[in-house]
Amino acid sequence: MNRLLLASWRSLVLFWTEPIRAEPLAVYRILLAAVILLSQLTGFVRHLSTMCGDDPLLPAETRDAWLTKSGRICLLRGPINLPFLGEWLPDKIFGDHLRPERNRLQNWISDDSAKAWADWGAKPSSVYSLYAVYLVVLVCVMVGFRTRLMTFAAVLLAATFNNRMVELINGGDSLFRNGLYFLLLSPAGAMWSVDAWMKRREKTIPVMIEPWSVRLIQIQLAIMYLFTGLTKLNDIRPDAVYGWWWPRGDWLDGVALYWVLNDVALTRWSYAQFAVPMVVCKLLTWGTLFFELFFSILVAIRPIRPFIVLAGLGLHLGILLTMEIGWFSQVSMCFYALLIPGEKWVAFANRILRTRTGDMGK
Amino acid sequence: MAQEQSHTDGNSGATEKAPLSSFRRYAKATLVFLVVAWHLFFFAVRNPLDLWDDAITSWLRRAGWFYRDSDTVPEHAWNVRPGYRFFDELTFRYANTVGVEQRWVMFTPPMAQRAPFLAVRFEFDDDSTELVKSANEPTPHQFFRFGDWQNRKYEDAIMEIPDRKGDDNPEWPMWVQFVRRVVARWKAKHPDDTRRMVRVVLVKRFIDFPNPDQPSDQYTYDTEDLVTFDPEGKLL
Numbered sequence A: 001m002n003r004l005l006l007a008s009w010r011s012l013v014l015f016w017t018e019p020i021r022a023e024p025l026a027v028y029r030i031l032l033a034a035v036i037l038l039s040q041l042t043g044f045v046r047h048l049s050t051m052c053g054d055d056p057l058l059p060a061e062t063r064d065a066w067l068t069k070s071g072r073i074c075l076l077r078g079p080i081n082l083p084f085l086g087e088w089l090p091d092k093i094f095g096d097h098l099r100p101e102r103n104r105l106q107n108w109i110s111d112d113s114a115k116a117w118a119d120w121g122a123k124p125s126s127v128y129s130l131y132a133v134y135l136v137v138l139v140c141v142m143v144g145f146r147t148r149l150m151t152f153a154a155v156l157l158a159a160t161f162n163n164r165m166v167e168l169i170n171g172g173d174s175l176f177r178n179g180l181y182f183l184l185l186s187p188a189g190a191m192w193s194v195d196a197w198m199k200r201r202e203k204t205i206p207v208m209i210e211p212w213s214v215r216l217i218q219i220q221l222a223i224m225y226l227f228t229g230l231t232k233l234n235d236i237r238p239d240a241v242y243g244w245w246w247p248r249g250d251w252l253d254g255v256a257l258y259w260v261l262n263d264v265a266l267t268r269w270s271y272a273q274f275a276v277p278m279v280v281c282k283l284l285t286w287g288t289l290f291f292e293l294f295f296s297i298l299v300a301i302r303p304i305r306p307f308i309v310l311a312g313l314g315l316h317l318g319i320l321l322t323m324e325i326g327w328f329s330q331v332s333m334c335f336y337a338l339l340i341p342g343e344k345w346v347a348f349a350n351r352i353l354r355t356r357t358g359d360m361g362k
Numbered sequence B: 001m002a003q004e005q006s007h008t009d010g011n012s013g014a015t016e017k018a019p020l021s022s023f024r025r026y027a028k029a030t031l032v033f034l035v036v037a038w039h040l041f042f043f044a045v046r047n048p049l050d051l052w053d054d055a056i057t058s059w060l061r062r063a064g065w066f067y068r069d070s071d072t073v074p075e076h077a078w079n080v081r082p083g084y085r086f087f088d089e090l091t092f093r094y095a096n097t098v099g100v101e102q103r104w105v106m107f108t109p110p111m112a113q114r115a116p117f118l119a120v121r122f123e124f125d126d127d128s129t130e131l132v133k134s135a136n137e138p139t140p141h142q143f144f145r146f147g148d149w150q151n152r153k154y155e156d157a158i159m160e161i162p163d164r165k166g167d168d169n170p171e172w173p174m175w176v177q178f179v180r181r182v183v184a185r186w187k188a189k190h191p192d193d194t195r196r197m198v199r200v201v202l203v204k205r206f207i208d209f210p211n212p213d214q215p216s217d218q219y220t221y222d223t224e225d226l227v228t229f230d231p232e233g234k235l236l
Helices: A002-017 A023-042 A044-052 A060-070 A099-104 A111-122 A124-143 A147-164 A171-184 A194-198 A212-231 A256-262 A278-298 A302-322 A328-339 A342-353 B002-006 B022-062 B081-098 B149-159 B173-189
Strands: A236-238 A245-247 B114-124 B129-133 B197-208 B220-229
Touching: A002 A212, A023 A044, A023 A124, A023 A147, A023 A171, A023 A212, A023 A328, A023 A342, A044 A124, A044 B149, A060 A111, A060 A147, A060 B081, A060 B173, A111 A124, A124 A147, A147 A171, A171 A212, A171 A328, A212 A278, A212 A328, A212 B022, A256 A278, A278 A302, A302 A328, B022 B081, B114 B149, B114 B173, B114 B220, B129 B173, B149 B173, B149 B197, B173 B197, B173 B220
Parallel strands: none
Antiparallel strands: A236 A245, B114 B129, B114 B197, B197 B220
């Protein structure tokens, strides 16, 4: 028993502390920034003038109450909720405690300056300029130039534009902000980046990084699946005959995917054009539910991890193929880069770039 | 391994560096531990609260551990509410401020069996009407959709008419702007129309999906009037 506990403890310590190769994180950085950039170029770019331009559909001041209430930030709306500059230590959390101390740590910007800032952010020219900066920043994150600083800027600007046009975003946009934030905590520029190239890193030895930030991203992915799966079992009621409590509903009945594929607001084509047999709908429904509920356990088992990765990629490709729900699938697939070993990425990069073995960091 | 560790780097680079002093090493290890512990705590607290706050507080109330402000807390009772709400608000604001919002839900049951689409009905002084459907509303038995999902999201938001309508709602100008925009677009498209527009009605059009035992192209429609404006965007 003691030996088992000791082995578990040792595994846990190694999981959090044993250095790992930097390639998966580099691929994650490149893919995530590229996907966000593409999502912007095909999304917000087209709506910016209608939503935030002259006589906008989303007037700037309509954001303020919601931003203040929810603790969100938007650089186009002044210092609302920004640490130190605005009110970021609210009574709603701290009550009456430490009020003088808190007041010293917030609202450093005067009301007049805050209003001038918000007025500046309401101008279309300010929106367009800041958006151009956002796109450039995303390119910098992708190529790994001043990676940490640019990732910080990307986090701020993604929050700014997602919150400025919150009516236009979906789960993919929230997920990429999530991914960017954890990228900020990680040594994302350690490899395959301008930063690494400028430091003329020795190429013959694998670059190793501390694992904790990568582990947090992996755990975030596992949590996303777990809770998405658990909410599909939300309908828990006592059985009418036997009285025991048991989840039920469309997912357990196997009809959930039938209804999803019939949703004419979301699907790429009509179910009437390409009807999927009910037995296939049921298998896909149960397969999805099983995957989401057990991903976090199965992915931890090394021998079956490749199959779980393939199943996950298949799930997201299936969603991408059949549903028009923005960039959720593409962003989710970026996270899978961290589940593929560095050696595989090196081999893949060498094959793609047709370089000699060893040129890409082996 | 020793060679590998010499190339380990917690920041942006991975070149060999002078070893950290022991104080800095311990300070860094402590900081990393706190960051990791905070995020694990955050995941563990925020996710259940995002999804099952009501269920959790109901259960705590039944167990006698959660009292509302209006409740009389018995002597020696253990009231977890202040701590619960503190961590709820703390993790909620942290998630929203830094952008790590959780609330992972997708196709939660019961599944939607109908899809709503926004439409606008213009009413004229000669009692005639014109219905303008959303570009997102497809012919349900035959369509192909690629892109434009952000327009759908915007129209979904417009269909959510708030309880508090009018100027005392700071978000109300969003609906006013929408009405003005659709009216301007209509007038630009029909410059020769001599009718005077008197009312603009936002309409929710539902397309009901066929049940599994019905023919797959048997869609039905339903409509619901949401809110009425004058052509200038004033609420009627």
